[in-house]
Amino acid sequence: MSQNAGTAPQQIPPRPALAAGLAIAIGAAVLFSAKAVVAKLLYRYQIDAVTVIAFRMLLAVPVFGAVALWQMRTKAPLAPRDRWRILGLGLVGYYISSMLDFLGLQYISVGLERLLLFLTPTFVLLMTTFILKRHISGGQWIALAASYCGIVLVFAHDLAGGGPKVVTGALLVLGAAFAYALYLLFSGELVERVGSVRLVAYAMCVASAACIVQFFVLRPAAMLVQPMPVYWLSLVNAVFCTILPVFMTMAAIGRIGAATVSQAGMIGPVSTLFLGALVLGEPITAVQLAGTALVLAGIYMLTNKKSTV
Template identity: 35%
Template structure:
C-alpha cells in the first residue's frame, strides 16, 4: 500500500472510530432517563470492556515487536492509561455538573491544538501550514455548529470550564503518548494495556464512591452499558490507535474535529434533537477541514 492510500485509510479509520466514540454521549443520555448516576455508567462501561481488553492483551502478549520495550515504556503506559481514558473522563464528568454539554464540547475540542503544541514541545514535530488551516476550519465549524446552543450563566461556569480544559489537556497528552508508544508496543498491545489501566482506575474510583451502587438499576441501563462498552469503547479504541499509527497524532487530532458534529447528527436521529441550519453549516465546514487533512501526505 503506498503512502497516500495508507494515509487516506488512516483518516477514514479515524473518522469511524470518532463516530463510534461519539455514540457514547447519545447512549449515556438514554441511560440517564433511568435515573442512573455518571460514575455508575462509567463503571459499567469499563466493567463490560474489561474482559475484551484482558483476552486481547493475553492473546497478543507473546507477539514479538521489532522494537524492544523497556521498563520505562511500561511505566509510560501506566501513566497514559491513567491520564487518558480515566482522568480525562473524570474531569469531563465533573465539568459537566457545572456547564452545559454544548459549551463542554467546544472547550473539550481545544485538544487538537494542545496535541500540536505538545508534539512541538516534546517530540520536536513541526506544525505545517496545512495543519494550521485545517485546525482553524474545524474549530470554526465547531463554533458555528454550537453557536446557538452556548449559554453562559453563573460563576460556576468558570469552574466547569476549568475542569473541561483539564480534560482536554489530559486527553491530548494521551494522544501524544499514543503516537510515541504505539510503534514500540504495536496497536493491539498498547491499546489493551492502556485501557486495562483505565479500567482498574475506574474500579478503584467507584469503590470509594459511597453514594453509588452497581445493583438495582433497570435492565435497560445494563444493556446500554454493554453497548457503550463494545461499540463506543472497545472497537473505537483500537480504531483510534490504528489511525494514530497511520497518520500520526497531530493529524488525528484534527480529524477528531468530526466528533461534535457526529454527536449532533446521532442526537438528532436517536434523541429527536433539532438540527439547526447553523449546525448544518458547521458540519459542512468541519468536513472541509477533514478533507484538507486527508490530502496531506505522511512525511514520517
C-alpha cells in the same frame, strides 16, 4: 475518543481494500461518537458520571484483559520504563480523559461535546510547537483559526440556551481533549516499541482499574444495583461504543493507513449532531451546522499537513 493522523506518505490501497477500510473507519467513528448519546440516556436514570464510567469499564475490561494476557504470552516482557509509561498514559489518556468527558456531558449537548473533543489534533499541534519547538506553517494557523472560530460559534449558541452550566461542561470536555492530546503526543515512540494493540490493551486495563477503584471509593456498592435499562445501555456503551470501535479503528489503519482513518473520522461530529436530534431530541440549527463545518474544515486542513503530528 479521536484517532491520531499518520505523517508518512502511504501508497493508495486497491479499491476494494480502500472501500472496506473506509467503511470500517466510518463505522468506528460513528460508534465512538454514539457514546455521548448513550451517556445522555443513562443520565436520565439519575446516575452520575462516576457510575456510568464504572459500568462501562466493568463490562469492557474482560475483553481488554484477555487481549493483554494474550500479548503478555506472545510478546517479550516490557522494560520497566515502558511499564511506568503505559501506567501514566493509561491514567491520562483513558482514565482522566474519559472521566472529564463524561462529567462534561452532564452539562452540554452531545453536538458541542463531540466538536470539543475533535479539537484534539489542534492541541497536539500546539504542544508540538511549544514543547518540541516545531514550526507552525501559515496554512496550519488558518486551520487552527477556522477550528476555534467554529467552536466559538457553537459554544455561543449553546451558552445562550444553557447558561453557566455550558461553560462548566465545555471546560471539562476541553480538559478531556487536552488529556487525550497528551496521550497521543507521548505515545508515539512507545507504539513503535510495544505495538498499538499491546499499548491500547494495557492502557485500557490501567484505566479500567482506576475507574472501578474510584467507584468503590466514592460510591456505595449498593449503587451497582440499577434498573435493567441501565445495564443494557451500559453494555451498549462498553461493547458498541468502546470495544468494537477500538478494534475497528486498528483494522482500518491496517487497511488504509492512519491518515485516511483520521480523515474518515470526521464523520463523527456530524453523526453525533444527527444522533442527538434523532434520539435525544436536541435541535439542529443553522448556527450549529455552520460551526461544525468550520471545525471540520480546520481539522481537515490539519490532517492533510504532514507536519501536523
